[in-house]
Amino acid sequence: MAATPTREVARRVFAGEFNDATYTFKESDDDRAPVYVLLPTGQRANRVFVVGTLTETEDVGEDSEYWQGRIVDPNGDTYFAYAGQYQPDAASMLRELEPPAYVSIVGKPRTYETDDGDVNVSIRPESITPVDETTRNRWVVETAERTLERVEGYQEADPTQDDYATDEYVQMAHDEYEPAIENYRRLVVEALESFEEETAEPEA
Amino acid sequence: MTDLHTHADEIHEQFADQLDVTVEAVEERLDTLVNEYQVPISEARRSVTNSYLDEAGLDREDIGGGGGNETVQAADVDAPEEWVDMTAKVVELWEPRSDAVAQVGLLGDETGTIKFTKWSKSDLPELAEGATYHLRNIVTDEYQGRFSVKLNRTTVIEETDEEIEVGDDALEVEGALVDIQSGSGLIKRCPEEDCTRVLQNGRCSEHGEVEGEFDLRIKGVLDDGEEVTEVIFDQEATEDLTGITLEEAKDMAMDALDTSVVVEEMQGTIMGRYYRVQGPTFGRYLLADEVETLTDAVDPEATLIKARSI
Numbered sequence: 244m245a246a247t248p249t250r251e252v253a254r255r256v257f258a259g260e261f262n263d264a265t266y267t268f269k270e271s272d273d274d275r276a277p278v279y280v281l282l283p284t285g286q287r288a289n290r291v292f293v294v295g296t297l298t299e300t301e302d303v304g305e306d307s308e309y310w311q312g313r314i315v316d317p318n319g320d321t322y323f324a325y326a327g328q329y330q331p332d333a334a335s336m337l338r339e340l341e342p343p344a345y346v347s348i349v350g351k352p353r354t355y356e357t358d359d360g361d362v363n364v365s366i367r368p369e370s371i372t373p374v375d376e377t378t379r380n381r382w383v384v385e386t387a388e389r390t391l392e393r394v395e396g397y398q399e400a401d402p403t404q405d406d407y408a409t410d411e412y413v414q415m416a417h418d419e420y421e422p423a424i425e426n427y428r429r430l431v432v433e434a435l436e437s438f439e440e441e442t443a444e445p446e447a
Numbered sequence: 448m449t450d451l452h453t454h455a456d457e458i459h460e461q462f463a464d465q466l467d468v469t470v471e472a473v474e475e476r477l478d479t480l481v482n483e484y485q486v487p488i489s490e491a492r493r494s495v496t497n498s499y500l501d502e503a504g505l506d507r508e509d510i511g512g513g514g515g516n517e518t519v520q521a522a523d524v525d526a527p528e529e530w531v532d533m534t535a536k537v538v539e540l541w542e543p544r545s546d547a548v549a550q551v552g553l554l555g556d557e558t559g560t561i562k563f564t565k566w567s568k569s570d571l572p573e574l575a576e577g578a579t580y581h582l583r584n585i586v587t588d589e590y591q592g593r594f595s596v597k598l599n600r601t602t603v604i605e606e607t608d609e610e611i612e613v614g615d616d617a618l619e620v621e622g623a624l625v626d627i628q629s630g631s632g633l634i635k636r637c638p639e640e641d642c643t644r645v646l647q648n649g650r651c652s653e654h655g656e657v658e659g660e661f662d663l664r665i666k667g668v669l670d671d672g673e674e675v676t677e678v679i680f681d682q683e684a685t686e687d688l689t690g691i692t693l694e695e696a697k698d699m700a701m702d703a704l705d706t707s708v709v710v711e712e713m714q715g716t717i718m719g720r721y722y723r724v725q726g727p728t729f730g731r732y733l734l735a736d737e738v739e740t741l742t743d744a745v746d747p748e749a750t751l752i753k754a755r756s757i
Binding site: 249250251252253254255290292294332346347348349369370372373374377378380381382383384385386387388389391394395398428431432435436438 | 623625626668670671672673674675677714715718719720721741742743744745746747750751753754755757
């Protein structure tokens with residue numbers, strides 16, 4: 244294997260699945276080892292690429308600026324992105340952008356536990372850029388394809404079956420979440436059906 | 448081991464007419480080399496074959512097939528330490544960096560190109576740029592995921608008139624631009640002859656403080672959700688991609704008294720968008736020859752049908 248560290252792939256995942264990815268882990272004990280969230284469809288993610296509609300921005304910081312962005316996907320599910328002083332470019336983007344706007348976000352998944360014990364999943368953006376509708380539509384189809392591949396991968400390696408292919412992350416997803424995998428297939432169908440509704444609308 | 452037996456069988460078959468040897472005897476000799484002396488099977492096979500050739504008073508050509516080496520093409524090489532034969536054209540000769548290397552450069556065939564090294568101590572004839580050769584008994588090697596072939600003392604070099612159309616190993620990649628790395632935008636390069644190093648704080652790592660020459664470039668990362676590809680866009684490709692010319696970039700930097708405004712401006716227009724990039728690879732980078740912004744609508748129908756069916 245090459246000794247140079249390889250850059251992590253940015254996973255494509257709809258908000259409905261992303262927000263369920265509450266389990267985090269590292270692959271080694273090294274302090275600097277990357278933290279992954281485990282997607283319920285059985286893949287690890289250390290970076291995501293999201294294109295959606297920025298619907299709301301708000302400075303939720305107390306002492307210093309800390310910007311929250313709500314980004315909605317075609318299913319109406321919401322990603323939360325947070326950027327503060329350590330993400331100055333992303334923070335100033337959230338400060339300046341006028342919702343609604345299509346944005347693309349490259350970022351790291353982060354989890355935090357709320358006072359009542361729930362785990363929330365959010366994105367710590369590396370970059371936020373306004374994009375056009377064609378980019379957003381391309382992302383929706385691409386994310387549908389990638390999600391479907393994961394769903395299929397999960398079905399093949401689902402350890403509750405008599406005969407299954409072994410897959411480390413599917414096994415982990417089964418152990419941590421026992422996911423209703425059908426839900427994630429449904430996200431794909433609904434996201435793609437949103438195109439039909441758009442085109443079915445009468446032209447103004 | 449059945450593996451050894453297969454090899455023994457093949458060797459035995461080659462000599463069945465000339466020599467009175469049994470498959471078991473061949474296998475035993477292979478076994479000694481492989482299991483006792485830890486010789487790779489390809490080398491053991493050569494050695495055993497050669498000794499039988501001597502016994503039978505034959506030349507390698509007489510038994511055909513190059514004596515067990517596989518004939519490969521540039522793009523086929525995917526493992527180190529394999530003895531292979533190849534017919535290829537010398538596409539480029541480079542300046543050897545060490546006295547131990549007699550010649551180094553690129554060999555090419557229809558499938559692409561591969562680096563070759565010829566050691567000084569191997570005492571082999573000179574290869575000429577543009578000429579095509581049958582090369583027998585060369586060894587594959589790997590360094591950081593890149594494969595090469597090495598010519599050695601046992602290599603047989605034969606020039607041939609065969610015309611080879613060298614294929615380009617251009618890569619085509621589609622994906623979203625998810626990162627613009629440092630060293631992108633308006634940069635300065637060392638003006639010394641044959642040195643194009645990018646200056647860091649006005650200094651060239653080779654020539655020290657120099658009056659740099661402006662250039663545009665982007666080192667970016669394309670990501671399709673499965674793989675990442677690092678891409679270098681040169682001045683022309685960067686101008687095409689961003690719509691900012693070198694002159695405009697210089698003006699922008701002049702007005703702001705800061706070159707970093709250029710890359711910031713570029714980020715806003717290209718990050719998070721989808722591109723198709725084509726070009727040759729160099730080390731871990733894809734050099735962008737052709738860049739296309741993916742703006743055509745994508746058809747969700749096929750994926751939808753599949754999603755409904757599973």
